Structure formats: C-alpha cells, structure tokens
Amino acid sequence: MITFHQLAKTRRSIRAFTKQNIKKEDVALCVETARFAPSACNSQPWKFVIIDDPLLKDQIAKRVLSGIHKMNYFAVNASVYIALLKEPTKMPAWLGGKVRNTDFHRIDIGIACSHLVLQAQDLGIASCILGWFNERNLKKLLKVPFYKKIELLIALGYAKKIELPKKILKNKNTTMSFNQY
Numbered sequence: 681m682i683t684f685h686q687l688a689k690t691r692r693s694i695r696a697f698t699k700q701n702i703k704k705e706d707v708a709l710c711v712e713t714a715r716f717a718p719s720a721c722n723s724q725p726w727k728f729v730i731i732d733d734p735l736l737k738d739q740i741a742k743r744v745l746s747g748i749h750k751m752n753y754f755a756v757n758a759s760v761y762i763a764l765l766k767e768p769t770k771m772p773a774w775l776g777g778k779v780r781n782t783d784f785h786r787i788d789i790g791i792a793c794s795h796l797v798l799q800a801q802d803l804g805i806a807s808c809i810l811g812w813f814n815e816r817n818l819k820k821l822l823k824v825p826f827y828k829k830i831e832l833l834i835a836l837g838y839a840k841k842i843e844l845p846k847k848i849l850k851n852k853n854t855t856m857s858f859n860q861y
C-alpha cells in the first residue's frame with residue numbers, strides 16, 4: 681500500500697501520453713475527489729468541465745494549444761481534458777480577500793486542482809496542469825459565457841514512459857523554517 685507521501689512524491693507533470701483512454705468512472709472519481717477540497721467559507725468557487733469528445737479535443741488541439749500556446753501541443757494525446765473554471769465565491773470570502781489583499785478563489789481552485797491530480801495519480805493516471813492556453817477560443821468551444829474565467833486546463837492520460845521525470849526541489853532550508861522567517 682502506497683503512502684500519501686509516496687503518492688505526492690511520485691506525481692509529476694507528464695507531457696507524453698499513450699493513446700489509451702481513461703474510463704469515465706475514473707475521470708468522475710478525480711472530479712468527485714476535487715469537489716471535496718477545502719475552500720474559503722466553503723464557497724466551492726469552481727466548475728469542472730470534462731472534455732472527452734474526440735471532435736472537441738481535436739478542435740482544442742487546433743485552436744487552444746496552437747500559435748503562441750504551441751508549447752502545450754504535447755497535450756493533444758491526452759485522453760481527457762478538464763477545464764477548471766472560476767465561479768463566484770461567497771460574499772465573506774470575497775470581502776475577506778479584498779481586506780487581506782488575497783485571491784481566495786484562486787487558492788481554492790489551486791487546492792481543488794491538486795486534489796484532482798493526486799486522485800488521478802492514485803488511479804495510475806498521469807496529468808499535466810496547463811495554465812498557458814488560448815482561453816478565448818476554449819470558451820467559445822465549451823460555450824462558456826464571455827465574462828467567466830477558465831483558470832486551468834488539466835490534461836489526463838496514461839504516461840508513455842514509466843521512468844519518472846527528474847524533479848529538482850529548492851533547498852529545504854530556504855523553503856521552510858521553524859518559529860521565525
């Protein structure tokens with residue numbers, strides 16, 4: 681049985697996928713786990729749009745991961761994309777965020793995204809979070825109202841290689857301390 685620490689330690693952003701499709705129930709479980717993520721005032725300011733239609737995926741490759749976003753074209757072989765949208769937060773979370781000069785909704789969405797990719801990892805599914813994509817075209821393709829924000833696009837699939845991509849961590853002494861900065 682793999683521990684949570686091992687699971688988190690072996691998750692990587694994967695940029696080469698096989699053509700194998702992910703089962704619908706596995707994708708559903710990833711989203712279900714993300715829905716349990718904590719959020720400021722329990723606002724749950726998110727919506728997950730699952731994209732598994734081959735024609736739509738083809739359009740995403742052509743119109744969302746092309747041009748200046750071409751560096752993410754590798755994701756075209758992903759089995760599924762999940763667009764993670766910002767939805768309104770509850771008033772106290774919004775107000776608190778203003779007073780604190782903090783974007784609680786983005787923190788919430790980041791945590792939900794983390795839940796999602798770690799659940800995927802637990803199912804043996806590889807992922808890559810994409811922040812760089814043509815949002816305007818993606819909104820058109822997914823029929824998202826123009827005033828909404830798609831924060832992230834998550835590519836899910838099966839990793840082509842079994843070796844883990846190398847990961848260089850910052851020095852522990854610079855990233856943590858006890859009792860003072």
Ligand SMILES: Cc1cc2nc3c(=O)[nH]c(=O)nc-3n(C[C@H](O)[C@H](O)[C@H](O)COP(=O)(O)O)c2cc1C
Pocket residue numbers: 691692693694695752808809810811812813845847
């Ligand atoms: C908010 C966010 C946006 C990201 N956007 C991209 C992206 O557009 N393209 C990409 O290849 N990787 C993207 N990544 C993945 C990071 O590059 C990756 O997490 C980082 O290099 C650490 O590697 P690891 O995920 O394998 O641990 C993004 C990750 C996060 C959290």
